[in-house]
Amino acid sequence: MDTFETRLRDRLVRLEAAAPVRDVRPRPSRSRRGLRTTFAIAAALLLATFAVGLAIGRFVDPNEPVGHPGFENPGQPFYGAGLRCMTPPEAHRTIVERGFTVTWQIEDRDPAGAGTTSLSTEPPPSGVVEDGFVQGNKAHVVVSVGSGAIPYSGCD
Amino acid sequence: MQLAAVEPLPADILEADLLAAYPGLVRRLALVLRDEVEAEDVAQSAFARAIESRDRFRGGDARAWLFTIGLRLAFNELRRRRRARAASPDALPTWAIRSDPDLWSALAELEAQPRAALLLSVIDGYTHDEIAAMLDVRPGTVSSWLSRTKERLRVALRED
Numbered sequence: 001m002d003t004f005e006t007r008l009r010d011r012l013v014r015l016e017a018a019a020p021v022r023d024v025r026p027r028p029s030r031s032r033r034g035l036r037t038t039f040a041i042a043a044a045l046l047l048a049t050f051a052v053g054l055a056i057g058r059f060v061d062p063n064e065p066v067g068h069p070g071f072e073n074p075g076q077p078f079y080g081a082g083l084r085c086m087t088p089p090e091a092h093r094t095i096v097e098r099g100f101t102v103t104w105q106i107e108d109r110d111p112a113g114a115g116t117t118s119l120s121t122e123p124p125p126s127g128v129v130e131d132g133f134v135q136g137n138k139a140h141v142v143v144s145v146g147s148g149a150i151p152y153s154g155c156d
Numbered sequence: 157m158q159l160a161a162v163e164p165l166p167a168d169i170l171e172a173d174l175l176a177a178y179p180g181l182v183r184r185l186a187l188v189l190r191d192e193v194e195a196e197d198v199a200q201s202a203f204a205r206a207i208e209s210r211d212r213f214r215g216g217d218a219r220a221w222l223f224t225i226g227l228r229l230a231f232n233e234l235r236r237r238r239r240a241r242a243a244s245p246d247a248l249p250t251w252a253i254r255s256d257p258d259l260w261s262a263l264a265e266l267e268a269q270p271r272a273a274l275l276l277s278v279i280d281g282y283t284h285d286e287i288a289a290m291l292d293v294r295p296g297t298v299s300s301w302l303s304r305t306k307e308r309l310r311v312a313l314r315e316d
Contacts, residue, residue: 004310009278011259016279018255019186021179022196026203105247117247131250133257140257142250 071132071139078139084130085155088123088143100139110146128152173218174206180219181226187263188230188272192249198233202226220282224290227272234268262312269293270301274309277302 022045071078077098083091088104095102104120106127128149132141144150178199185195202225206213213221252260263271269291276282276290277298284302288295 005278005306008306008309008313011256012275012279015252015256015259016183016187016275018251019183019195020192020251021182024179025175026178026200119247131253133253135258135261140248140253142248142253 071134071141077134078132082155083132083141084128084152086129087125088127088129088141089125091129091141092123095139095141100134100137102139102141105140105142107142107144108146109144109148109150111148112146170210170213170218171207174203174222177219177222178203181222184223184272184275185226185230187275188227188268189233190264192251194233195230198229199226202229205229220286220290223276227291230272231268258313262309265308265312266305270305273298273301274305 072081072083073079077100078095081094083094086094092102092104102121102123104123106118106120106124107130108116108118124143124145127143127145128151130142130144130152132139134140181202182192182195182199185198186192189195189198202222205225206222248257248260266274273287273291276287277284282290284295284298287298291298
């Protein structure tokens with residue numbers, strides 16, 4: 001295996017390992033599950049998600065780099081810019097002023113919404129900047145909107 | 157009275173092997189389908205089908221058997237999706253952004269079957285013949301796919 005293949009294998013393994021798996025065991029088929037059980041599982045999952053969210057908020061150092069180029073990681077173009085503490089329009093201005101074009105990936109986190117994802121070159125008027133990365137002169141920014149969007153805990 | 161240890165039945169062993177392979181199948185399908193929610197749904201169906209048709213399993217690599225069922229269901233799902241809507245949005249999941257967005261985008265340029273073949277070859281080390289059997293194509297097709305996909309990725313990832 002040449003060097004390229006070795007590097008490719010390492011990158012593919014890391015990317016695949018990053019893919020989330022909600023249930024490590026297959027769920028029983030829905031038709032065999034009672035309504036009460038379904039609600040109980042949904043409530044347990046909701047509680048678990050909330051607990052993990054709290055734990056991450058509490059224990060993760062906001063300045064610690066997480067894997068491949070989050071655009072605010074050390075060494076990345078927006079290190080120290082504080083984009084995650086800005087409104088989307090403020091973040092948009094900051095990014096454009098530095099010579100980048102922006103694609104906004106808008107994640108609807110409203111429980112009443114369908115959890116949809118959409119892409120736009122314009123920022124939403126409000127929301128929480130979650131993450132992003134830079135390729136060349138293009139920035140790709142993920143922003144969550146709706147009542148389920150949780151503000152970044154590292155902002156004053 | 158001392159009871160003899162109960163040996164698990166072969167069916168139980170198969171189910172245990174399938175359960176062990178299940179999370180890996182979900183992750184693999186997330187790369188093939190490029191949608192982790194659909195990946196879980198398809199993996200669920202694949203697991204259920206494997207259990208239903210366990211009598212047809214002739215021994216050997218249970219993981220490969222489950223992956224074969226899962227990948228074929230995934231290709232059906234992609235065909236259905238292609239009919240249902242013109243093109244999937246070019247959105248990047250957060251987990252891919254945090255891991256390797258360049259590679260995720262480069263993989264998007266490949267067709268699903270060559271992409272699956274690449275993963276089976278590069279990550280799992282299956283031979284061309286084994287991949288051909290899993291994807292129900294000729295070994296020569298697999299060789300051609302692998303050669304082209306690697307070259308495309310080498311260019312896309314600027315690896316010279």
